[in-house]
Amino acid sequence: MNIAKPTLKIYSANKYCVEKASDGITHEMSVLQHESGCSNMNWLLGHIVYHRDKALSKMGLDTWLGDDYKLLYDYDTPSVKAENAMQFDKLLEQYFSTHDKYLEIIKNTTDIDKMETASFFGFHEAYHAGQMGLLRRILGKPAGF
Secondary structure, three states: OOOOHHHHHHHHHHHHHHHHHHOOOOHHHHOOOOOOOOOOHHHHHHHHHHHHHHHHHHOOOOOOOOHHHHHHHOOOOOOOOOOOOOOHHHHHHHHHHHHHHHHHHHHOOOOHHHHHHHHHHHHHHHHHHHHHHHHHHHOOOOOOO
C-alpha cells in the first residue's frame, strides 16, 4: 500500500481550494486588513507557501525559499501590509509552480515519520486554505466553490 495516498489527496484538495479562493483576487485586495484583525489573504497564501518549505526542512529535504518568506509569513508574524507584502501573483506562482514537485516528493516518501510530518502540514494548509475561502466572501467576491 502506498502510504502517501491519503496525504496526496489532502494536498490536491488544498490546491483546488486555493485556486478557487484566489480567483479574481488582486494584490490590492489580498493585503486588505479586515476590521476583526484576522490575517489577510496575502499573509495566508504566503504562510502556506512558507510552510510547504518548512515541511521539506522538517523532513530533512532541500528547501526552496529564502529567509524573506520566514520574516513575513512565519507563525506569529503580523499580517503583511501593502508596503511589505510580496506580490500576490508571485505567491500564487510560487504555490502552483511547485505543487507537482512537492507532491512528487511526498509520493516518493516511504519513511512513516516524514509522512506524518507531510500529513500534519497538509492539515495545516487545509485550515488556511479554508480561511482564504472565507476572506474571499468578506472581500465581496462570490463563493469560489
